Amino acid sequence: MRQLVKKKGEPMYGIFTARGRDASRLEQLSDCVFALAITMSLLSTQAPRNFDELTLFISDVVPFTLSMVAVMWIWHGHYQFFMRYGLRDIRIIVLNTFMMLIVLFFIYPLKFLSTWLVSYFTLLAKALLISNEYFRELNQMGTQMIPWSDMPELMIIYDCGFLSIYIAFVLMYRHAIKNGDSLNLSEAEVHATKSIIAHYTGIVAIGLISLFIALLGFLIDWEFSGLFAGVIYALIGPVSYFIGRKYDKPPLNSTSDHA
Amino acid sequence: MRQLVKKKGEPMYGIFTARGRDASRLEQLSDCVFALAITMSLLSTQAPRNFDELTLFISDVVPFTLSMVAVMWIWHGHYQFFMRYGLRDIRIIVLNTFMMLIVLFFIYPLKFLSTWLVSYFTLLAKALLISNEYFRELNQMGTQMIPWSDMPELMIIYDCGFLSIYIAFVLMYRHAIKNGDSLNLSEAEVHATKSIIAHYTGIVAIGLISLFIALLGFLIDWEFSGLFAGVIYALIGPVSYFIGRKYDKPPLNSTSDHA
Amino acid sequence: MRQLVKKKGEPMYGIFTARGRDASRLEQLSDCVFALAITMSLLSTQAPRNFDELTLFISDVVPFTLSMVAVMWIWHGHYQFFMRYGLRDIRIIVLNTFMMLIVLFFIYPLKFLSTWLVSYFTLLAKALLISNEYFRELNQMGTQMIPWSDMPELMIIYDCGFLSIYIAFVLMYRHAIKNGDSLNLSEAEVHATKSIIAHYTGIVAIGLISLFIALLGFLIDWEFSGLFAGVIYALIGPVSYFIGRKYDKPPLNSTSDHA
Amino acid sequence: MRQLVKKKGEPMYGIFTARGRDASRLEQLSDCVFALAITMSLLSTQAPRNFDELTLFISDVVPFTLSMVAVMWIWHGHYQFFMRYGLRDIRIIVLNTFMMLIVLFFIYPLKFLSTWLVSYFTLLAKALLISNEYFRELNQMGTQMIPWSDMPELMIIYDCGFLSIYIAFVLMYRHAIKNGDSLNLSEAEVHATKSIIAHYTGIVAIGLISLFIALLGFLIDWEFSGLFAGVIYALIGPVSYFIGRKYDKPPLNSTSDHA
Known part of the structure; x- marks a missing residue:
């Protein structure tokens, strides 16, 4: 059965043999870190207690999605590498640790960037489509965030x-x-x-x-x-x-x- | 031994062959996210320091159970799908990422809803069974939460x-x-x-x-x-x-x- | 090699055949929850910024150890059950969800209890061995915590x-x-x-x-x-x-x- | 294929046979704890909301890297042991629990130490290379942190x-x-x-x-x-x-x- 699935159901490895099919502890640890990074980028927002807080939380959906997509993009590259070669020697462990460090360290900045981008383009769209008034707000946001x-x-x-x-x-x-x-x-x-x-x-x-x-x-x-x-x-x-x-x-x- | 267990001990797959028996990293990542989602819905309440806070924390048991059941319901559907087909191509990765996004994003609103439902029906029961006085409290709760x-x-x-x-x-x-x-x-x-x-x-x-x-x-x-x-x-x-x-x-x- | 390890290196299963050797997603999810429960019981204390806070944090070692031992005790029972029978049908999923609920829900009360026990017996020992003065403090602690x-x-x-x-x-x-x-x-x-x-x-x-x-x-x-x-x-x-x-x-x- | 990978692609086990290739739940639990320990050492810093907070967060990169390297060092020792012998009996479970306890418990002190070391040596370098003024600040830091x-x-x-x-x-x-x-x-x-x-x-x-x-x-x-x-x-x-x-x-x- 295993042979069969490899050949047909997983066309994504393309010409590669799935050497790393049996995920080792290195991938396990990395997956935990990826999952924590994703969750942390949401956790940076507080749990809502009333409807106003809830709508505020919901308005976070676009920046959260953007940073989650960025993390999953890296995860996919990580997944492909380990699936393709199944290498787990000391050099790969060091490089992987380095990558985990960067992922964990950049999850907050990433959330910050995506929040900024979403706020900026929302206000820009409002300023262009609705009223010039929003340009002032746009300016203010700059001083507030960055x-x-x-x-x-x-x-x-x-x-x-x-x-x-x-x-x-x-x-x-x-x-x-x-x-x-x-x-x-x-x-x-x-x-x-x-x-x-x-x-x-x-x-x-x-x-x-x-x-x-x-x-x-x-x-x-x-x-x-x-x-x-x-x-x-x-x-x-x-x-x-x-x-x-x-x-x-x-x-x-x-x-x-x-x- | 493996064959045997498949045929007898796991009747839940019904007529399905368990193609996804060997959980891949995709499921691993998802399980971490599910576990974090469940824990987050509890973490949104602070750790108790004295008995009053402890009883307050304990009173959260019903909403927490409700949101945990909802998440485990989705987990079970997720588990069945991956067990049945063992598909892990790029389309499934994207759909799975989308699902993880929704699970993480809706865990707080879910907790909010279940807290509201429990508070509401507790007060309603009190109002109907004990005293009309509680109807006023019921009204007040509305303005407070939503x-x-x-x-x-x-x-x-x-x-x-x-x-x-x-x-x-x-x-x-x-x-x-x-x-x-x-x-x-x-x-x-x-x-x-x-x-x-x-x-x-x-x-x-x-x-x-x-x-x-x-x-x-x-x-x-x-x-x-x-x-x-x-x-x-x-x-x-x-x-x-x-x-x-x-x-x-x-x-x-x-x-x-x-x- | 696999056969060999089963017979010799893992005497803990005793007379049991290790039917659940290949941990499924159910155990994976549960392990994440167990790890989170243990970490949460420590996270309930804030990160220390100066030496006074650090010593305060360190003084938490006994209650934390007690609650971690309690959780690992349950984990071991959980581990043995799944290793022995390898059952993962819907009834076990439901019972397992219930158990995870209780573990997550009781980690804070457990920490509370162990903190109380440690504080109480430390003060009691002091009162008995050092000075009667401590009995007053012992009394006070009661009103503060419970x-x-x-x-x-x-x-x-x-x-x-x-x-x-x-x-x-x-x-x-x-x-x-x-x-x-x-x-x-x-x-x-x-x-x-x-x-x-x-x-x-x-x-x-x-x-x-x-x-x-x-x-x-x-x-x-x-x-x-x-x-x-x-x-x-x-x-x-x-x-x-x-x-x-x-x-x-x-x-x-x-x-x-x-x- | 499995045989092949063992012999060639993973030279790190040296003369050891990889008895613990199939990571058990014990390693799974430990990996979750390791991942949580690493994340906690970062989480102890708040999520940044504006550019000043972001730069402050970024300045944490060296202490975080140091404590992450320390944890990964222990992880690697842990990984090697379980890979080499594949032992998972009750004595190893107890010793492993003890190790997890220490890892979780020392992640905050470790972060504290690395933060202190980085602040100290940064100031010392400034004092020696730039201006004697910094010696006063160095003194002050002592009283503040430890x-x-x-x-x-x-x-x-x-x-x-x-x-x-x-x-x-x-x-x-x-x-x-x-x-x-x-x-x-x-x-x-x-x-x-x-x-x-x-x-x-x-x-x-x-x-x-x-x-x-x-x-x-x-x-x-x-x-x-x-x-x-x-x-x-x-x-x-x-x-x-x-x-x-x-x-x-x-x-x-x-x-x-x-x-």
């Missing part, structure tokens, strides 16, 4: 978190490919692993550009650098596309490169 | 949560039946899956009716619509019965419909 | 929690013996199961006596009934001994009784 | 925690070696186990020396004993080296000693 002048500093923090996660992924996959022989990776798997490393490296590069812009903005007091540093992440789409095009040639033709 | 005029709004929130969970279940089971061939579902299993989908769809329909009533009440300021929107859920019983009768014909006779 | 007149009420709460746990265990083991055939229980296993049921029933009987005394004390305002209701639990030792003597005859001789 | 005169007492607390963990490890490994026959330990495994016990015993000895110095300092009011008691832990390095040299002879030559 003044524009602190934006570059804020982006530096997020860039560091983002880079940490993806650098950890790159290092983990590079470790996998180094152990390719002992893991008995097929040629197609080696090719796919290289493609994944290229993707993640591209994402890291974008994060570095964002960090560079934010650092520059911080040094020369250029307020809007925060905005640019954020918008630069939109490059992930096209960069992934180009890396994908380069690597998505059928591995059969490219065997000579990897053999 | 005024009657906000009831339709409250019901809209709960209807959305309820619908989200059951729509997620319907989508998950529909995904299972779409993958019926690759899962090697037997004819009886396909029939049972269809029956489950019909049941859940019926429940969703009732939720939609409740939502419609609550929305109507909200728009025309009809206070008691909240009550009606809540009472409508009593229809789940008869609707489940009729759907059950339609589907509980022996699958052997109905093979022609499903083959 | 007056003696509320003791019977307190014991009623604990008796209910204690009884709930052990009645759940009795019902779970009775369910196991009812499914003895489908579980392929050996004769020795049936005998051992009966012995366990007798033990737990004895413990339940003592809990009932304690509850009866506490209720009586509550009705006739007899302050010291709380003390008696607590001391009665010392009977668990001798009762277990007598039940053990009755059942610990070699099962080979007693086959006629159980066949 | 006066120097309380240092020996503080060290006694940490020594107890440290000793508890390593004594538990020594007892667990000694239990493993006692069950060497039933676990079918190979000669190399017996040798490695003895080497580990020697290592851990050395660490315990250093902890005892530290405790002795701190106790002495506490009795004769010698403020700087706290510093000495802390610095003594630097001995772990050389002691481990000498024990390692004694035991790292190839086990083939030393069979006569252990046979």
Whole structure:
């Protein structure tokens, strides 16, 4: 039965053999930490006692969803890595600990960012669609939560978190490919692993550009650098596309490169 | 030994083969989230330091039990789905994330509702059985926790949560039946899956009716619509019965419909 | 290798076959709840910021240890049951949910009791060994945490929690013996199961006596009934001994009784 | 596939057979507790609401990392033990409960210590590199967080925690070696186990020396004993080296000693 399920019911591993099917304690610990991170991002809001508090709590749904999606995005990458290679040696334990540290540490900032984004765009929409009055409120919010002048500093923090996660992924996959022989990776798997490393490296590069812009903005007091540093992440789409095009040639033709 | 236990000790899977016997990380993560949701609904009350606080804490037993039962109800549905099909592809991960989001997000409102219900019916019983004096207290409670005029709004929130969970279940089971061939579902299993989908769809329909009533009440300021929107859920019983009768014909006779 | 470990490295299952070796999601969920219950009993104390708060936190070590031991005691019973029979049908899920409810609900009262006991006996020791002055403080503590007149009420709460746990265990083991055939229980296993049921029933009987005394004390305002209701639990030792003597005859001789 | 992974992809078990590959509920519970301990050490800081609180939260990154590394260090030792022997008898359950107790109980003191260390060395660096002014602040911090005169007492607390963990490890490994026959330990495994016990015993000895110095300092009011008691832990390095040299002879030559 097991064989059967592997081949048919779980097409997500693609060409990979599910080496890490039997989740070890490392994944168990990580899953507990992921679950706690998600719950903590909600717990940061108090339990409601009357209807007003309840509606206030409910209004948190969008920022909470955003930060939960971000955590689950990382979880999915984590899940895929461990499922694909089943590596649990000391290097992976260290990299995994580092990743857990970043996830736990950035859950509050992430919630802060998503709350800010939701408040900002809600007010902006109101200001544009309903009344100019809201622009004043928009201004006020800035001073309350975060003044524009602190934006570059804020982006530096997020860039560091983002880079940490993806650098950890790159290092983990590079470790996998180094152990390719002992893991008995097929040629197609080696090719796919290289493609994944290229993707993640591209994402890291974008994060570095964002960090560079934010650092520059911080040094020369250029307020809007925060905005640019954020918008630069939109490059992930096209960069992934180009890396994908380069690597998505059928591995059969490219065997000579990897053999 | 494994074979033996499957056949005899776990009659709950009925005609289903336990494809998801080996719980994956997806279920692990979900279980952590369920456990945290249950604990959070208790944690929302402070730790008692003296006997008065302790009795106050103990008086919370009924609302806590109600919300725990609600969460375990969802857990059981979740458990059955994953045990039956063992599906863990990307679509199921997304639907599962959505379900976890709703569970975490609705645990506080659920606690709020059950606290309100218990307080209300306790006072109502006192008013009817002991003294008319309690009717005044009953009135006061309304203003404290939630005024009657906000009831339709409250019901809209709960209807959305309820619908989200059951729509997620319907989508998950529909995904299972779409993958019926690759899962090697037997004819009886396909029939049972269809029956489950019909049941859940019926429940969703009732939720939609409740939502419609609550929305109507909200728009025309009809206070008691909240009550009606809540009472409508009593229809789940008869609707489940009729759907059950339609589907509980022996699958052997109905093979022609499903083959 | 698996066979080997079962036979030699885990002598704790005694004559039982480890049917529940592969922990299911039910045990996973329960373990998360147990871990949360233990952590909550510590979390009820605030994080220390200076040395005075740190020493205050450290002084909590004895009550925390006591409540953790109590929870681990229940965990061990839970672990043994699921390891022995591997039953996970709907009846066990319901009983397990009930047990989790009681564990979560009684963790704060348990911490309260152990804090009270430790404070009380520390002061009593001081009063007896150092100075009579402490008797006044002892009196004061009563009014602060719990007056003696509320003791019977307190014991009623604990008796209910204690009884709930052990009645759940009795019902779970009775369910196991009812499914003895489908579980392929050996004769020795049936005998051992009966012995366990007798033990737990004895413990339940003592809990009932304690509850009866506490209720009586509550009705006739007899302050010291709380003390008696607590001391009665010392009977668990001798009762277990007598039940053990009755059942610990070699099962080979007693086959006629159980066949 | 399983065989293959054991031999190649997980070189960390060295000469050990991975007897505890299938993590039991004991490890599951422990992992939840470890995850909670890590999260608690972060949770002790409040969720940030504006940019100033966010930067304050971020400044916590070093102490949090330090305490997380300490917990993961213990986790890794725990992981290795259970992976190597797969023992889960009642003695191991008790020792494990004891270890969990210490981990949970020392997470706050650990966070306190790392916060203190980071604040102290940051200020010291500032005082030495920037301005003498900072020495006054350094002095003030002492009175705020912990006066120097309380240092020996503080060290006694940490020594107890440290000793508890390593004594538990020594007892667990000694239990493993006692069950060497039933676990079918190979000669190399017996040798490695003895080497580990020697290592851990050395660490315990250093902890005892530290405790002795701190106790002495506490009795004769010698403020700087706290510093000495802390610095003594630097001995772990050389002691481990000498024990390692004694035991790292190839086990083939030393069979006569252990046979």
